[in-house]
Amino acid sequence: MDQNAGKVIAFLGQTSSKSPDPDLFGAIRMAEALIFASSEPVSARYLMDRLPADVDIATVLTELQKLYSSRGVNLIRVGEGWAFRTASDLSFLLARDQIQQKKLSRAALEVLAIIAYHQPVTRAEMEDIRGVETAKGTLDALLETGWVRMRGRRKTPGRPVTYGTTEAFLDHFGLGEIRDLPGMDELRGAGLLSARLPANLHIPQPPADPGIYGEDEEPLTDLDLEELGLLTPKVEDD
Template identity: 45%
Template sequence: MKKNFLSNLTFKSNIKKIKENSDYEFDDLNLIEAIVFASREPIHTDYLITKISQNSKSYLNDLLEQMRIRYQNNGVNFIYNDNYCVFKTAPSLKDALIDEFEETKELSRAAKETLAIIAYHQPTTRAEIEEIRGVSSSKGSLDILLECNWVEISGKKDIPGRPLLYRTTKKFLLDFNLADINELPNLSELKREGLLASYQE
């Protein structure tokens, strides 16, 4: 069944909140595992540092490496870099799962607004997206949209710095049941859904 564009832009929190005051002491490694597992999107390492017992980047990196080793031979792998960490299906199993089920993801509000801006203003740059949203855009939002193959890089803008230009893909049209980009709902409908409320046409 095809997705409806507006129905996929309703906001839902994607991280289970950790209680600030708890009667229990959590093992840092298990806590990281639970936080990343509960999230539908990659978790920023800066967030994890605020949750573990030591406010130390090197200590966090040690924990992340332990987690990577723990899952390296499993059906899902723990992947991390300097900024983000996430659970992903082991590469050796991806081909076996392609025909088994359709993966669904709940986008963050930032990713939904970023997708809407690109759809209406394509091709557009990250700076232009931030100007319309009124806040800095997380690189993770664009990464998620690129990973979903709803957005692609279409070139570079001919201005100083040559920033990348982003546009929607054919898969975006297919997944959201749109014959072409002109079938997008108007901006007033998006505002009624609580998105881009500060945007002035």
């Protein structure tokens, strides 16, 4: 067993009399390096493609979480990926160094909440829920934050675009998955909802997996992306 593996084992506080597996701790070190070096959350598939074939990725991630559970940074799940983030109780140390972002308008916050809880949702459906028209600038502002994306088209006349949240949304708000959004009771307990709520107010259960397309929705094609200005049209050779 090399010196580095010994340090990892000692740091994990191994107390079992059973001799620890050096291959496992070697894999933990490799996973740690890959996640640390990535600017984006790293998926289990990404790790599987780079770690030894016989490694149990779930075990590696579990042990790596334990390793960092009491440190200044923690390993957390972000959607389908994993990333190191500052421990929540130390976030105040970085607050003064953060770039002040332009605050979202009340309308943008309302639309963001609707998208998060009702995704996939079209612009017309947002307006039906809010009871007012949704300005294009509001959606553009949300798309610029990277928290919202155009995800598909509804299989209805006109094929309206559907919107959903991104992994950047989960990362920013500290959510492991979209199902971690607070429900009605949690919002009321946090003082974010008035005790006297409208009778028709409804906060649905967030979708289990917002990446799955339903029977009434289809993914965006290259032609759709060109039409929406998200893809440069292909130029045919003479």
